[in-house]
Amino acid sequence: MNFELPEDLVGIRDITRAFAADKIAPHARKWDAEKWIPTELFKEMGKVGILGVAFPEEYGGAGLGLLGMSVVVEEIARWCGASALFIAAHTGLCSTHIRIAANDEQKKHWLPRLATGEVIGAWCLSEPHCGTDAEALTTRAEKTAKGWVLNGAKFWITNGKRADVFVVTARTKTGERGARTISAFLVEKGTPGLIIGEPEDKMGMRGSDTVPVNFENCEIPAANLCGELNNGYVDALRVLDRGRR
Ligand SMILES: Cc1cc2nc3c(=O)[nH]c(=O)nc-3n(C[C@H](O)[C@H](O)[C@H](O)COP(=O)(O)OP(=O)(O)OC[C@H]3O[C@@H](n4cnc5c(N)ncnc54)[C@H](O)[C@@H]3O)c2cc1C
Known part of the structure; x- marks a missing residue:
């Protein structure tokens, strides 16, 4: 070899x-x-x-x-x-x-x-109550006439303090569980209702900002759905799978 x-x-x-x-x-x-x-x-x-x-x-x-x-x-x-x-x-x-x-x-x-680094990205899957078992997430996205409203809390989000764009997973089939009840959305920095917390104090990795990210009635356009509706968790697992090969 x-x-x-x-x-x-x-x-x-x-x-x-x-x-x-x-x-x-x-x-x-x-x-x-x-x-x-x-x-x-x-x-x-x-x-x-x-x-x-x-x-x-x-x-x-x-x-x-x-x-x-x-x-x-x-x-x-x-x-x-x-x-x-x-x-x-x-x-x-x-x-x-x-x-x-x-x-x-x-x-x-x-x-x-x-x-090219012109914009910086973050990825929001984990929540305070679920890391490995990410399918248990409780952040929800509700459909409105104009788009979506996000509510919920994400945790341990790397680059969250400096990111320009966030890929966010949220439940789109309210009250249901299962891999195909979650979608992903693009949320841009500065969107009202996107609230970035303070970095965790991590041993030896403090220069990297790992933060809580909250969504409080965060309205985003319909066009910000990223991937197929209700397929966001499946896509997130495909992302993680690539990192673990
Ligand atoms: C520095 C840092 C940066 C991060 N950045 C991001 C980020 O950018 N975006 C993001 O979304 N998340 C991020 N995370 C979150 C990370 O993905 C989670 O920490 C990870 O998914 C583990 O979750 P947990 O810590 O809650 O551990 P838990 O889920 O509580 O698991 C604890 C232990 O139990 C084991 N375990 C769990 N469930 C089972 C089971 N059913 N059977 C057997 N064993 C089990 C796990 O393997 C693990 O060893 C980050 C975390 C850290 C520490």
């Missing part, structure tokens, strides 16, 4: 290694003490192609898939786990959900900007 990386991955590995040594290693300890990594770091990662490594080329990425993402996460995590966690949530969770489930218009709108 050949364990050598293909040439294009060696290239992005070397770029990421140099970037991490120069821009991350000297500051990682300070960022942990200060409990914040400057968002500018992630914008720079986008500019040099680190964030877009796994995105398809048609959306501005390098098309290097999961192996590409593993290579860059490994190089970044060597110096700063919190910076690596940013990529895992931004690229692996939020962007992957949009890539596998969103419609063409949503993909064209969000993916090129996520690939």
